[in-house]
Amino acid sequence: MNYYNDIEERLAQQYLTLGVGTNKICTDCHQDSNLSMPIGCWCVGSNFNNHQKRILFVGKNARGNPGAIENNFRNTFQYARDKLWNKRWAYWSYTRAISQKIFKNDSIENIAFTNIVKCNSSGGVDTTSDSIKNNCILKLKVLQNELQIINPTHIIYYTSYFYDNYIPNVFNSFTINYNGIRSIGKRTMPWQEAIATLDKQTFYVLRVGHPQYKEKSSFVDEISNWIENT
Numbered sequence: 001m002n003y004y005n006d007i008e009e010r011l012a013q014q015y016l017t018l019g020v021g022t023n024k025i026c027t028d029c030h031q032d033s034n035l036s037m038p039i040g041c042w043c044v045g046s047n048f049n050n051h052q053k054r055i056l057f058v059g060k061n062a063r064g065n066p067g068a069i070e071n072n073f074r075n076t077f078q079y080a081r082d083k084l085w086n087k088r089w090a091y092w093s094y095t096r097a098i099s100q101k102i103f104k105n106d107s108i109e110n111i112a113f114t115n116i117v118k119c120n121s122s123g124g125v126d127t128t129s130d131s132i133k134n135n136c137i138l139k140l141k142v143l144q145n146e147l148q149i150i151n152p153t154h155i156i157y158y159t160s161y162f163y164d165n166y167i168p169n170v171f172n173s174f175t176i177n178y179n180g181i182r183s184i185g186k187r188t189m190p191w192q193e194a195i196a197t198l199d200k201q202t203f204y205v206l207r208v209g210h211p212q213y214k215e216k217s218s219f220v221d222e223i224s225n226w227i228e229n230t
Contacts, residue, residue: 003077004043004044004045004046004077004078004081004109005044005046005048007044007048007049007149007150008041008043008044008077010149011040011041011044011146011149011150012040012070012071012075014145014146014149015038015040015071015073015142016071018140018142018145020038020040020072020073020118020140020142021037021038021071021072021073022072023140025135025136025139025140026038026135026140028135029119029131029132029135029136030119034121034122035119035120035121035132036062036064036065036119036120036121037065037069037072037073037074037119038072038073038074038118038119039061039062039065039066039067039073039074039076039115039118039119039120040067040073040074040075040076040077040114040118041076041077041112041113041114041115041146041150042062042076042077042080042084042112042113042114042115043076043077043080043081043108043111043112043113044112044150045107045108045109045110045111045112046109047107047109047110048109048110048111048112048150051103051110052153053102053153053154053227054112054150054151054152054153054154055098055099055102055110055111055112055152055153055154055155055156055227056111056112056113056114056147056150056152056154056155056156057095057111057112057113057114057156057158058113058114058115058116058143058155058156058157058158058159059091059113059114059115059116059158059159059210060115060116060117060126060128060158060159060162060163060210061115061116061117061118061119061120061126061128062076062115062118062120063120063122063124064120066079066080066083066084067079067080073118080108080113081108085108089212090210090211090212090213090214090216091158091210091211091212093216094211094214094216094219094220095111095113095211096108097216097220098220098223098224098227099111101220101221101224102224102227102228112150112152114143114146114150116136116137116143116157116159116163116166116167117132117133117136117137118136118142119132119136126162133163133166134166137163137166137169137170138166138169141170143170144170144171144198147170147198147201147203148198148199148201151201152203153203153204154203154204154205154206154227154230155196155203155204155205155206156205156206156207156208156223156227157205157206157207157208158208158209158210158211159207159210160190160207160208160209160210161190164192164207167205167207168194168196170196170198171196171197171198171203172196172197172198172199173196173197174194174195174196174205175194175195175196176192176193176194177193177194177195178191178192178193179191179192179193180192182208182222183218184214184215184218184219184222185214185215185217185218185219186215187213187214187215189208189209189214189219190207190208190209191206191207191208191222192205192206192207192208193205193206193226194206194207204230206223206226208223
């Protein structure tokens with residue numbers, strides 16, 4: 001399998017250690033026959049640790065069945081680089097534009113990208129049930145384990161309100177500094193800023209809406225300004 005750095009290797013090993021896709025928690029979830037195989041972290045860029053601000057983006061869940069099967073999860077490290085990063089879809093192209101604005105370079109190797117839930121039951125709209133969220137985020141703690149390995153300074157959730165009951169519980173402490181909305185072009189978007197800790201790590205956390213249908217320049221500018229000012 002393709003790994004681009006030791007962080008990605010450690011993530012793959014952690015999925016194996018946790019039994020992602022095979023343990024009882026996953027088995028309980030997969031009683032829903034429509035649920036996909038677990039999909040790992042999209043990537044951790046090879047330049048990620050070279051930056052003072054280490055930015056991790058977190059989506060809701062991955063669509064479809066991307067990547068190659070490895071130890072009962074889907075390894076997407078190469079797939080994200082080769083097939084997804086340069087897509088015109090807002091999810092990818094807006095993130096790419098944020099990388100360009102912050103790092104003066106839109107390479108995927110500058111950032112890290114993962115999903116808060118590792119399986120999906122739909123190729124389109126997020127239909128993740130509360131029981132699946134509870135199993136993946138709170139019981140198996142896949143995202144929490146990823147954070148301990150990736151060690152970002154800034155975390156940006158593209159999850160809107162739909163995971164607000166779960167995100168604080170990923171951390172040891174979660175202090176909200178602002179919780180409201182932000183104008184993005186002609187639309188408004190949920191906007192929550194927080195400081196979180198996990199063991200000895202401290203994170204600046206921003207929870208916003210999904211990029212889709214948002215005005216690109218406004219979305220990119222608002223998030224980039226938040227990164228630059230924290």
